[in-house]
Amino acid sequence: MTEATAHEGQIEAASNGGLVRVLGSIATIAGNTVREAIRSRVLYLFLVFAVIMIGAGVLVSTLSYVDRPRILQDVGFAAVRLFGVAIAIFVGIGLVHKEVERRTIYTILSKPISRSVFLLGKYFGLVATVWLITFVMALAFVAVSRAAGAPVTLVHYAAFGLSAMELGLVTAIAIFFSTFTSPMFASLFSVGIYLAGHLSRDLRDLGAASESETFKIFGAWAHRLLPDLEGFNLTTHAVYGIPVTFPDVAYPVLYAMGYSAIILIAAMLTFEKRDFR
Amino acid sequence: MSELSQEVVRVEDIVKDFRPGLGLKKKRVLHGISFSVRRGEIFGFVGPNGAGKTTTLKILMGLIFATSGKASILGHDIGESSFRRHIGYLPEGPYFYDYLTGREFLRFYAKLCGVPRAQIAERVTNLLEAVGLAHAGDERLRNYSKGMLQRIGIGQALVHDPQVLFLDEPMSGLDPIGRKEIRDLIWQFRDRGKTIFMTTHILSDVEMLCDSVAIIVKGKIQYQGAPKDFLKNERHSAEIVFAGLEKSIQAQIAERFQASVRDSDEHSQFGVAEDQVDDVLRALLEKGAQVVSVTPRRATLEMIFLNAVQEGGR
Numbered sequence: 001m002t003e004a005t006a007h008e009g010q011i012e013a014a015s016n017g018g019l020v021r022v023l024g025s026i027a028t029i030a031g032n033t034v035r036e037a038i039r040s041r042v043l044y045l046f047l048v049f050a051v052i053m054i055g056a057g058v059l060v061s062t063l064s065y066v067d068r069p070r071i072l073q074d075v076g077f078a079a080v081r082l083f084g085v086a087i088a089i090f091v092g093i094g095l096v097h098k099e100v101e102r103r104t105i106y107t108i109l110s111k112p113i114s115r116s117v118f119l120l121g122k123y124f125g126l127v128a129t130v131w132l133i134t135f136v137m138a139l140a141f142v143a144v145s146r147a148a149g150a151p152v153t154l155v156h157y158a159a160f161g162l163s164a165m166e167l168g169l170v171t172a173i174a175i176f177f178s179t180f181t182s183p184m185f186a187s188l189f190s191v192g193i194y195l196a197g198h199l200s201r202d203l204r205d206l207g208a209a210s211e212s213e214t215f216k217i218f219g220a221w222a223h224r225l226l227p228d229l230e231g232f233n234l235t236t237h238a239v240y241g242i243p244v245t246f247p248d249v250a251y252p253v254l255y256a257m258g259y260s261a262i263i264l265i266a267a268m269l270t271f272e273k274r275d276f277r
Numbered sequence: 278m279s280e281l282s283q284e285v286v287r288v289e290d291i292v293k294d295f296r297p298g299l300g301l302k303k304k305r306v307l308h309g310i311s312f313s314v315r316r317g318e319i320f321g322f323v324g325p326n327g328a329g330k331t332t333t334l335k336i337l338m339g340l341i342f343a344t345s346g347k348a349s350i351l352g353h354d355i356g357e358s359s360f361r362r363h364i365g366y367l368p369e370g371p372y373f374y375d376y377l378t379g380r381e382f383l384r385f386y387a388k389l390c391g392v393p394r395a396q397i398a399e400r401v402t403n404l405l406e407a408v409g410l411a412h413a414g415d416e417r418l419r420n421y422s423k424g425m426l427q428r429i430g431i432g433q434a435l436v437h438d439p440q441v442l443f444l445d446e447p448m449s450g451l452d453p454i455g456r457k458e459i460r461d462l463i464w465q466f467r468d469r470g471k472t473i474f475m476t477t478h479i480l481s482d483v484e485m486l487c488d489s490v491a492i493i494v495k496g497k498i499q500y501q502g503a504p505k506d507f508l509k510n511e512r513h514s515a516e517i518v519f520a521g522l523e524k525s526i527q528a529q530i531a532e533r534f535q536a537s538v539r540d541s542d543e544h545s546q547f548g549v550a551e552d553q554v555d556d557v558l559r560a561l562l563e564k565g566a567q568v569v570s571v572t573p574r575r576a577t578l579e580m581i582f583l584n585a586v587q588e589g590g591r
Binding site (some may be wrong): 112 | 295333335338340341358360362364365366368370371372373374376377385386388389390391430432434437443458544
């Protein structure tokens with residue numbers, strides 16, 4: 001056996017793991033995506049602003065004589081969710097677009113990995129980044145709350161957990177749009193779906209209360225098709241000490257996984273057919 | 278070994294239509310091209326900008342899809358992905374991940390190609406050495422010069438020791454030293470029995486490097502074969518520069534010998550076939566012209582290329 005064929009044989013052997021190899025490739029791309037994100041300045045800019053806003057909750061709460069801890073935590077949760085979504089959408093779309101724009105994707109797709117594996121790697125890398133940032137923001141939230149004497153309960157942690165699941169879903173939507181449209185349109189569509197997703201329950205309820213049959217059907221279908229993002233919002237429960245049941249947490253988690261999977265499959269189907277001109 | 282198994286790349290009647298913008302009208306950029314690349318050769322895919330070189334290469338790399346036609350690499354249909362572990366690819370003017378160091382960059386690609394984990398570190402060090410970047414392995418790519426990026430790009434394409442290397446304009450934008458370094462790398466790779474497919478519009482590189490070429494103009498293959506064969510078939514010619522002849526007489530002589538004519542303020546110039554030089558000179562001198570110079574012109578790939586472009590444009 002020559003050196004070349006021996007080397008080739010080793011690559012074959014290492015490559016024939018099937019599922020193991022696919023998972024390995026996804027992990028490699030995901031790891032690289034996390035590295036790219038944490039080495040970019042934009043992410044830190046977002047993070048610094050988020051932490052400043054969480055800290056600003058202390059100042060805002062001093063404007064009130066009552067419910068200072070609640071105001072502090074309302075502002076804190078708003079900061080975590082706002083910056084989380086901003087990072088999921090803008091950093092997510094930016095990173096996928098950059099791969100095509102800078103032609104880095106060309107060399108990756110010329111390797112023995114499919115486009116779907118690339119996209120999944122990118123997705124999980126982005127989700128890991130967004131979760132990492134959420135974790136840091138949650139730490140800042142807890143630190144500020146403790147310093148200001150505001151209570152931090154299990155419900156607070158559940159609220160952060162569901163926020164993280166919501167961001168996973170939003171990242172899938174952002175990736176889906178970035179597989180076929182420009183960053184500007186992908187951002188607009190993603191922000192639009194995010195806002196509409198938070199109103200989908202209201203649309204359903206308005207439809208149900210309406211006398212118009214058409215609006216009733218529209219409201220019901222809008223709620224079915226749009227992501228029901230208000231289901232991930234436990235911040236009111238956390239801030240006002242409203243009890244949370246197991247299904248309140250488990251159902252949104254399953255919903256996020258199912259919805260994200262469907263969106264990712266649609267993204268993969270679109271990406272597989274795309275011409276990289 | 279059979280003729281077919283000698284073929285590493287085979288392209289058959291590939292057509293590619295693009296839809297510019299949102300319109301329904303299609304634009305055909307490849308008009309049914311066919312060619313093949315044989316094992317162990319340096320193949321030059323030559324053409325002017327916009328001829329369809331990169332489009333063809335992108336189809337072979339699975340980055341865009343042909344409208345019709347077939348293509349295979351190492352006997353596998355290009356729609357498959359498993360054979361890609363035997364090929365390496367360097368796109369034109371690549372950026373790469375500038376936040377990675379050279380070493381991290383190669384390690385990333387080695388992992389993607391399924392190089393066994395235990396061998397990655399050694400392989401990456403050897404490759405950095407081979408592409409002349411051992412000193413810059415721990416520097417981030419954003420600090421690399423264009424030539425260094427091109428070399429690390431070739432490193433990325435070689436990381437899994439492929440059988441075939443596809444290079445899109447590997448010399449473009451490089452200074453003479455950078456070009457020499459890339460040429461040396463290509464030769465080294467060929468000497469190890471591998472096949473190289475390169476697109477280029479720099480003809481001196483083709484003449485120096487390529488065993489075989491295909492010239493593509495406006496999405497059609499105009500020539501395919503060894504560069505030397507083209508040069509052999511091309512008629513040799515000469516340029517005669519002269520002065521002091523009336524335009525009407527000059528036109529008569531040009532017509533008689535089918536010479537191409539170029540005029541400047543001081544001189545006129547005839548381009549004639551080499552075997553007619555004596556007769557043309559005699560005719561010019563008889564009519565009182567002062568001959569300034571006679572320069573033989575060897576047919577170069579450039580002339581063939583320009584002819585092909587002119588023919589393609591018709």
